[in-house]
Amino acid sequence: MIIDALQCGHFNRESFEALRRGGYSAVTPTLGFWEGTMESLDSLARWRDMERDNADLILIARTAADIERAEREGKLAVVLGYQNSNLFEDRIAFVEFFAELGVRVVQLTYNNQNELGGSCYEENDSGLARFGRDVVREMNRVGMLVDLSHVGDRTTLDAIEWSEKPVAITHANAASLFAHKRNKSDKVIKALAERGGVIGCVAYRNITPDAACATVDGWCEMVARTVDIAGIDHVGIGTDISHNHTPRDYDWMRKGRWTRSVQYGAGSPQRPGAVAKPEWLLKPESLQDVAPALLRVGFNQEEANKILRGNWLRLYAEVFRPN
Structure with a gap:
């Protein structure tokens, strides 16, 4: 079984069927990027409707135990x-x-500085703001996982230190393996691991080595090098793959309502638009190929299970508050 800590896009019944075929036990979809309260409530309402309409396939999980229940029920x-x-x-x-x-999961910042702290794309990372400290502690209290994926390094380190519970980098790679502002330094990854957190390795081409996009074994080699940095108990999967995205979606993700200027997100003038999916992950169900590939690159079965599912499940159990 596989837990993927970050996907995005427009999910539908076909998406859920593909994920189930791929052996997924849990996935975290992105319900919003720039949306305020009312729009975010609309997203929640749509997901509740989807849960009712696809009750034979999906279950909205509030606890780690809910994930295990979904597994037992084949959902x-x-x-x-x-x-x-x-x-x-x-x-x-x-x-x-x-x-x-x-x-259950909220990233402190997206691609811009906000009231909580600094983004990875800001020239000057302000660190975790006073409001950010209050939000982190409140998220700890109510059982919500702090996600630091697009957050600047200084703010990330501040949040790791300030949080009373382990935090996550749900979708990023090691910058020492692929230099990019969206990826995380070894210093950040080690600090995350020291406090019990987990980093989810990404399969998004703009922030992933070419070899890791070419073959599933290449991607698992990247995972193995990430384990060398963080340790076997602190690496999971966070593919950042998308479902049914359109050019309008990419425009919203990169520009929101805050600018009229050209924005590339994790892309560049050389890669301005949507990039091709990894050759080995052209459809979501292909993620099931990771399990045997982890064994081929040198992990034993217990270690592979931690990467595929166990590390995220342990973190969720520590953070999510039971009903």
Whole structure:
């Protein structure tokens, strides 16, 4: 069974069927990037409707035990998450409200500086702001996982130190393996691991080595090098693959409402638009090929199981508050 800590796009019944065929036990979809409170509530409403309409396939998970229950029932567990904290709209009380509605993962910043701290794309990372410290501790209290994937290194280190529970980098690679602002330094990855956190290795071409995009064994070699940095208990999967994305979606992800200028996100002038999926991961169900490939690159079965599922499940159990 596989837990993927970050995907995005427009999910539908065909998406859920593909994920189940691929052996997924849980996935975290992205419910929002720049959306405020009302738009974020609309996203939650759509997912609740999808759960009702696809009750034979999916289950919205609020606890690690829910993921295990979904596995027993042959369903896909959905862990609801956002890639920005705009849903809180500067109101600390909204953290608890969204947790009560089932949100379990929130990234502190997306691609811009915000009230909580600095993004990886800012020239100057301000560090974790006073409001950011309050939000982190409130997320700890209500059982919501702090995600630091697009967050600047200084703010990331501040949040790791300030959080009373382990935190996550749900979708990034090691910058020492592929230099990119979106990827994380060895210093950050080691600090994350020292506090019990997990990093999810990405299969998004713009921030992933070419060899890791070419073959599943190449990707698992990258995972093995990440384990060399973080340790076997602190690496998982966070592919960042997308479902049914359109050019309009990419435009929204990169520009939101905040600019009229050209923005490339993790791309560049050389790679301005959508990039090709990895050759070995052209469809979501191909992720099942990772399990045997981890064994081929030198992991034993126990270690492979930690990467595929166990490390995320352990972290979720530590962070998510039971109902």
